[in-house]
Amino acid sequence: MSQLSRIGTVVKSDPMSQDIFPPRVKRWLFTTNHKEVGILYLVTSLFFFVAAGLLALTMRTQLSVPNNNVLTETLYNQFVTVHGLLMIFWVLSPFAFGFANYILPLQIGARDLAFPRLNAMSYWFYLFSGVAIIMSFIFGAPDLGWTLYSPQTAFQFTPTIGLNVGAAALILITVSITMSSVNFLVTMFKMRAPGMKLRNMPVFPWAILVTIFMMLYAFPSFLAAVLLLYVDRAFGTFYFSSIQGGALLWDNVFWFFGHPEVYIVLFPAIGVIADVIPTFTRRPLYGSKYVIGSMIAAAVISFIVWGHHMFVTGIGLTSTKLYTVTTIAVSLPFDVMVIAMIETLIKARIKLKAAALFALGAIALFVIGGITGVYLASVALDHALRGTYFVVAHFHYIMVGASIMGLIAGLYYWFPKLTGRMYNETVAKIHFVVSFIGFNILYFPMFLLLDMPRRIQTYAPDTGWGPLNSLATIGGFIFGGAQVLLFLNLFLSQRRGPPSGPNPWDGWTLEWSLPSPVPAHDFDTIPSIAEDGTYRFGNGPGYPNGLAHIDDSKVGNGLAYSHLEGMSPWPLVMAFAAFLFFLGLSIGQPSSPTPVSYKPFWPLIADGTILGVISLYGYSRERFSVHEESHVESWPFREVPNVKLGIWTFLGAEVIFFGVLIGAYFFVRTNSATWPAVGELFSIRNGFAMTLVLLTSSLTAIMALASAKIGSRNGLIAGLLATFGLGASFLYIKATEWIELGTHGVFLVASGLPATSYFITTGTHGVHVVAGMCMTVYLLANTLKGRYTKGDHDAIEHFGLYWHFVDIVWVFLFPLFYLI
Amino acid sequence: MAVSNTQVIFDNLYGIFTYLAIIVGVIVFALMAYLIIRYRAKNSSSDPEDTPRLGRIPTSRGHGRNVLITVTLSTFLLAILIITSFAAVDTLFPNNPPNATWCYSIAAYNQTQATGQSCPRLDVTGHQFYWVFTYPGARSYTNFFRVPVNTTVVLDVTSADVFHDFGIIQFKIKTDAIKGRTNTIWFIPYKTANYTIQCFELCGTGHVGMIATLNVMNVTAFQNWYGSEK
Numbered sequence A: 001m002s003q004l005s006r007i008g009t010v011v012k013s014d015p016m017s018q019d020i021f022p023p024r025v026k027r028w029l030f031t032t033n034h035k036e037v038g039i040l041y042l043v044t045s046l047f048f049f050v051a052a053g054l055l056a057l058t059m060r061t062q063l064s065v066p067n068n069n070v071l072t073e074t075l076y077n078q079f080v081t082v083h084g085l086l087m088i089f090w091v092l093s094p095f096a097f098g099f100a101n102y103i104l105p106l107q108i109g110a111r112d113l114a115f116p117r118l119n120a121m122s123y124w125f126y127l128f129s130g131v132a133i134i135m136s137f138i139f140g141a142p143d144l145g146w147t148l149y150s151p152q153t154a155f156q157f158t159p160t161i162g163l164n165v166g167a168a169a170l171i172l173i174t175v176s177i178t179m180s181s182v183n184f185l186v187t188m189f190k191m192r193a194p195g196m197k198l199r200n201m202p203v204f205p206w207a208i209l210v211t212i213f214m215m216l217y218a219f220p221s222f223l224a225a226v227l228l229l230y231v232d233r234a235f236g237t238f239y240f241s242s243i244q245g246g247a248l249l250w251d252n253v254f255w256f257f258g259h260p261e262v263y264i265v266l267f268p269a270i271g272v273i274a275d276v277i278p279t280f281t282r283r284p285l286y287g288s289k290y291v292i293g294s295m296i297a298a299a300v301i302s303f304i305v306w307g308h309h310m311f312v313t314g315i316g317l318t319s320t321k322l323y324t325v326t327t328i329a330v331s332l333p334f335d336v337m338v339i340a341m342i343e344t345l346i347k348a349r350i351k352l353k354a355a356a357l358f359a360l361g362a363i364a365l366f367v368i369g370g371i372t373g374v375y376l377a378s379v380a381l382d383h384a385l386r387g388t389y390f391v392v393a394h395f396h397y398i399m400v401g402a403s404i405m406g407l408i409a410g411l412y413y414w415f416p417k418l419t420g421r422m423y424n425e426t427v428a429k430i431h432f433v434v435s436f437i438g439f440n441i442l443y444f445p446m447f448l449l450l451d452m453p454r455r456i457q458t459y460a461p462d463t464g465w466g467p468l469n470s471l472a473t474i475g476g477f478i479f480g481g482a483q484v485l486l487f488l489n490l491f492l493s494q495r496r497g498p499p500s501g502p503n504p505w506d507g508w509t510l511e512w513s514l515p516s517p518v519p520a521h522d523f524d525t526i527p528s529i530a531e532d533g534t535y536r537f538g539n540g541p542g543y544p545n546g547l548a549h550i551d552d553s554k555v556g557n558g559l560a561y562s563h564l565e566g567m568s569p570w571p572l573v574m575a576f577a578a579f580l581f582f583l584g585l586s587i588g589q590p591s592s593p594t595p596v597s598y599k600p601f602w603p604l605i606a607d608g609t610i611l612g613v614i615s616l617y618g619y620s621r622e623r624f625s626v627h628e629e630s631h632v633e634s635w636p637f638r639e640v641p642n643v644k645l646g647i648w649t650f651l652g653a654e655v656i657f658f659g660v661l662i663g664a665y666f667f668v669r670t671n672s673a674t675w676p677a678v679g680e681l682f683s684i685r686n687g688f689a690m691t692l693v694l695l696t697s698s699l700t701a702i703m704a705l706a707s708a709k710i711g712s713r714n715g716l717i718a719g720l721l722a723t724f725g726l727g728a729s730f731l732y733i734k735a736t737e738w739i740e741l742g743t744h745g746v747f748l749v750a751s752g753l754p755a756t757s758y759f760i761t762t763g764t765h766g767v768h769v770v771a772g773m774c775m776t777v778y779l780l781a782n783t784l785k786g787r788y789t790k791g792d793h794d795a796i797e798h799f800g801l802y803w804h805f806v807d808i809v810w811v812f813l814f815p816l817f818y819l820i
Numbered sequence B: 001m002a003v004s005n006t007q008v009i010f011d012n013l014y015g016i017f018t019y020l021a022i023i024v025g026v027i028v029f030a031l032m033a034y035l036i037i038r039y040r041a042k043n044s045s046s047d048p049e050d051t052p053r054l055g056r057i058p059t060s061r062g063h064g065r066n067v068l069i070t071v072t073l074s075t076f077l078l079a080i081l082i083i084t085s086f087a088a089v090d091t092l093f094p095n096n097p098p099n100a101t102w103c104y105s106i107a108a109y110n111q112t113q114a115t116g117q118s119c120p121r122l123d124v125t126g127h128q129f130y131w132v133f134t135y136p137g138a139r140s141y142t143n144f145f146r147v148p149v150n151t152t153v154v155l156d157v158t159s160a161d162v163f164h165d166f167g168i169i170q171f172k173i174k175t176d177a178i179k180g181r182t183n184t185i186w187f188i189p190y191k192t193a194n195y196t197i198q199c200f201e202l203c204g205t206g207h208v209g210m211i212a213t214l215n216v217m218n219v220t221a222f223q224n225w226y227g228s229e230k
Helices: A002-007 A015-019 A023-029 A034-063 A073-107 A116-139 A162-190 A203-235 A246-281 A288-304 A306-310 A317-329 A331-344 A354-377 A379-385 A389-419 A425-448 A466-496 A570-586 A602-621 A642-671 A684-710 A713-743 A753-784 A794-819 B005-038 B064-092 B107-115 B219-228
Strands: A527-529 A535-537 A588-590 A598-600 B122-127 B130-135 B139-142 B144-148 B153-159 B164-168 B173-177 B183-187 B193-199 B211-217
Touching (some): A023 A034, A073 A203, A073 A246, A116 A162, A162 A203, A203 A288, A246 A389, A288 A331, A331 A354, A354 B005, A379 B005, A570 A602, B130 B144, B153 B164, B173 B183
Antiparallel strands (some): B153 B183, B193 B211
């Protein structure tokens, strides 16, 4: 039975999760199983897809003829904004991560993700963030485009609190995505089946791996940007509304995130296509290692092309030329990917099932989207095309044409695996044909509308833009209507479709070796890959044709394999607490007398905090063990336990986060004509004292760990107490400094950029110190109960890693703020 | 149909891009269509020898040589696009714009013309939700301005509030209007007519109506207008 504990078992019975809800509901609310979570992701993302699609159709109706008045301008702008945000954050990535949850662990021969409860929490954060963004309509939804350009985000230009709610939603989903990235990264590096070397992984897991690396380095930049935006609105600071920071600061941090984000939503679809094509052409993917190499190359380059979104901001001729070259260069790896897919068709035996049609269609549309992307990479053409429908056409060919079509290919491909039933192939083929034609009628005319500004509610008849817009609207309704076929087909088929059997498409990847739908425990015993590339399923005999052995007696009602295994209510509760907290922070009254900011709604914040503390307590008290298999493939992290790798990864994201905060500080400082001299505002002595205190606390943290290792309980307690005390002293000096600066009255958080950047950067660091101190309290409590000194000192070590990181950040902040 | 030097440069460059795009697109789509039809599964045919099967990792295939050929060919095509783009942008958006000559027909600027100096630049300021155009002497106009045909006009564009984008649609040029920054664009109009200026960055409720007119006049008409308004 020990091998089954990977699924995660709650030993302690929990009244909340047992009595109130019937099993059918519990299965979905409290699940931590990757397959249930995967289906939740898929269903939720499709729901948002419909919502965002309906917004788009309403906009297309408004634009169908000149001087139309279906939507007011404000409502139109809100629709434009929320449509973009929803599709990018709440549809494309979560759609892909539904597959990644369900399929990816199976493809690499793992039984679940590394941290199942964290995975469930990612989902609930995602769901509640989506609720928040939809709720923002109640408070006046954001209406300035998904790119949220500053200084329009400043309170004086956008006083509606709907923008706060939107920003809160973005923070919540960023948290969700960061948790997911850490989880998937650890899973893929630490839990591959024996013999499942990185080079043996199918392209889909590879695509997800590359995607996650981009997420890990792009999203912290976004989080920092949205946080600063939030601070501007809540405290009346000027990061983005001053002329020293302002528009260009936002542009830089936003697009540093924004361009990788385009590939973040694209690569999973390419991974799906690269899995679908070989199955339906009956040939291995041509040059798969070049495809993977190209993905890595494109991912790296994606971080140095953001300037092409700023070609006309006036960043200078040399910069724009450099960005032209890097942006055009990024098309080379995509060339390789497309050519490899096409070469796979040579001497193949192509079965044009719906999945294959969507995959091939996606490639064709991607080619058009890619070629037109080269136009926009040229700084000379971009001066004319920027902000026009040419851009809209281009990125919809990528995001709808390649991403959504590719993911729909995945939906048809894996539907039998998810449900155990076949869909109706004829209806699916009609769905493809109508979608493909509708898509091109919808978006191709937009290339020809290269004079028409995007994001305008209406236009005059004499512009001549009417006929092409009418055509696009017709295409929009054809494309939208086609999706009804998809949903009807899948909905009816999952109830009444004929049974599919384990491997209806004759696919080669590991998920097809399992029954459909996959039993709760996935594999009886984890598979392995022999030297010659053949699969083995433990010592038990596999069925012929590479099917995994599944003990039928254990499938279904057997307790050990039930879907109700490994339940936890806390991910849901914690996500809800965070939702309440941020909602409270967002909705409130504008502060008087001069409304430059607003006052948060404290009761909700309090509720959220209390619920958060309760769920943290419940989460940590719950005995939820995840057993780590031995003998798995974990190159290059053989010696690193899962949790530790998770923490390293998380700290990597933190580096980017603080990097952006410090970068923002540099940006506003170099753009400011004057800046207070060294020692004028801050006492160097104070700063030096804080540095000393914090560095000493690193030492005491090391002592705590050393004591734990040799089993000295008193030493451990002393070490932790000292660390806590030093942390408290640091905060004490910091607080006196803050109060001192505040009582002068001239140096408040909103009294100018030197003050803002100082308070926000050191404040964020202070919050990290507080979090670390909370950890020491938790560790102390457990130490008093006798833990950590019997060779189980991992937690102390993990805390140490975090604490050292927080100290190192201060080592950077001290000279930057106090000494220069 | 030439309406300005900038539009001519854009059209030429856009033509080169589109020409190559069509060639590449036709080749790729023809190849895809041919392969899909040629190798469509027939009942009589059987799976290729190396069909991936459940139960083993498929053998990897593919020549680095083919990848190299693809990348080389693409690099060659892209190099053409980069070089032509750079040539265009060097003219359109140089670090130092050429001398403005729009004022040479005005008597007060005789000396400027004689010494070959640059006329003053015109200031353009974006506001929520209108454009203000300012001539020398703080003469300013809302939502329209006038220039003489076949002269060089240099504009300094900025914003008084949020992020706008100033675009003269038919001239195919635009630049962002950002508070605290000045972005410069220039053009030579070739034809007397009215041209549409529109804001290309969503700037709030009212953005849709942030439209102005550029009136390109013949030199005498411009002289009369400029002289008659003091």
